[in-house]
Amino acid sequence: MRKRKYTVIGAGNGGLVTAGYIFLQGYEVSLYNRSEERIKYIKDHDYTIQFGDKSNKIRLNYVGNNLSEAVCHSDVIIIVITANGHSDIAEKIAPYLKDGQIILLVPGRTLGALLFSQTLNKVGCKANVIVAEANTLFFVARLKRPDLIEIKGIKNEVSVSALHSRNNDCVINVLSNIFPNIAKADSFLETSFSNIGAIFHPVIFLLNKERIFKKEIFNFYTDGVTKKVAQYIEKIDFEFKSIESAIGINTLSVIDWLNSRYGLPKTSIYEMIKSNPTYKDILAPTTINHRYIWEDIPTGLVPMSLFGKILGVPTPTIDYFIEEGSKILDTDFRSEGRTLCKLGLSPDNLISDLMEYTY
Numbered sequence: 001m002r003k004r005k006y007t008v009i010g011a012g013n014g015g016l017v018t019a020g021y022i023f024l025q026g027y028e029v030s031l032y033n034r035s036e037e038r039i040k041y042i043k044d045h046d047y048t049i050q051f052g053d054k055s056n057k058i059r060l061n062y063v064g065n066n067l068s069e070a071v072c073h074s075d076v077i078i079i080v081i082t083a084n085g086h087s088d089i090a091e092k093i094a095p096y097l098k099d100g101q102i103i104l105l106v107p108g109r110t111l112g113a114l115l116f117s118q119t120l121n122k123v124g125c126k127a128n129v130i131v132a133e134a135n136t137l138f139f140v141a142r143l144k145r146p147d148l149i150e151i152k153g154i155k156n157e158v159s160v161s162a163l164h165s166r167n168n169d170c171v172i173n174v175l176s177n178i179f180p181n182i183a184k185a186d187s188f189l190e191t192s193f194s195n196i197g198a199i200f201h202p203v204i205f206l207l208n209k210e211r212i213f214k215k216e217i218f219n220f221y222t223d224g225v226t227k228k229v230a231q232y233i234e235k236i237d238f239e240f241k242s243i244e245s246a247i248g249i250n251t252l253s254v255i256d257w258l259n260s261r262y263g264l265p266k267t268s269i270y271e272m273i274k275s276n277p278t279y280k281d282i283l284a285p286t287t288i289n290h291r292y293i294w295e296d297i298p299t300g301l302v303p304m305s306l307f308g309k310i311l312g313v314p315t316p317t318i319d320y321f322i323e324e325g326s327k328i329l330d331t332d333f334r335s336e337g338r339t340l341c342k343l344g345l346s347p348d349n350l351i352s353d354l355m356e357y358t359y
């Protein structure tokens with residue numbers, strides 16, 4: 001049987017380590033990035049993945065910014081970009097897709113698979129593809145040099161679901177050969193509503209904004225999470241869970257998520273984050289214009305706030321961080337974010353519209 005071919009879209013930390021990891025499993029891998037500047041060095045020199053004391057040279061089959069060449073022969077396309085770009089890449093990739101391909105968003109953030117599918121339909125894509133999403137990155141990784149990326153940790157478990165749950169077995173059967181830590185979610189509602197980035201990133205970032213304004217060097221998680229910050233994370237977590245209950249779904253709490261993904265003993269959010277060895281030495285951003293705001297608020301907090309209003313669930317903490325982030329970057333994240341219109345959802349039939357995809 002012919003071995004499957006893979007394409008990774010996005011040459012950031014997550015994309016490079018994902019492409020390299022698949023290559024090390026013995027598969028052909030193409031890497032696409034929109035910007036030539038980002039990939040120029042590795043096109044000429046390849047790159048190395050380091051995990052602990054072990055280093056491996058990565059030599060991909062294709063590295064470039066020709067989208068057609070990158071995806072035309074692939075069986076699985078893994079998209080590892082900031083979630084703001086999901087609609088844009090869906091429009092660009094649509095003409096080159098073919099029947100039977102699997103597209104995996106890593107991660108999808110909130111309802112990424114739905115947004116991607118809606119965009120493909122909007123631009124008239126006729127290919128019969130399966131769109132799926134993961135609820136988090138498979139790895140925690142940081143670029144050490146232009147040719148060296150370090151894996152700081154591998155998640156114990158990453159939940160994955162196709163947009164339509166009937167396709168879940170197919171997706172998991174294909175991807176589990178590559179990622180042994182993959183776990184089948186019940187539906188894409190599970191992966192979408194356990195968007196941990198939206199719960200963590202804006203809270204830690206905005207409650208440390210003065211330090212970031214001053215370009216202070218500190219560890220984002222282990223220094224940035226005080227007991228007060230942890231209390232706000234807990235409040236956001238409560239509002240997420242309340243919205244889920246109103247819809248009729250159940251996902252992991254932050255404490256359960258940290259336990260399942262990193263194997264941490266269940267204590268408090270504060271203690272679990274502070275004690276997580278994978279979070280050590282992850283430096284905080286030194287610019288206020290960062291994806292922890294312009295990605296995680298519009299693709300995570302904004303749709304949750306909308307769902308709360310429709311379902312009659314108060315979201316004062318979510319709303320506070322949306323407004324704070326909007327003020328700091330002078331951006332209307334509520335209009336730029338994942339609105340019901342962009343997602344193809346009706347306020348009058350929100351729950352039934354969402355549940356339609358769980359079969």
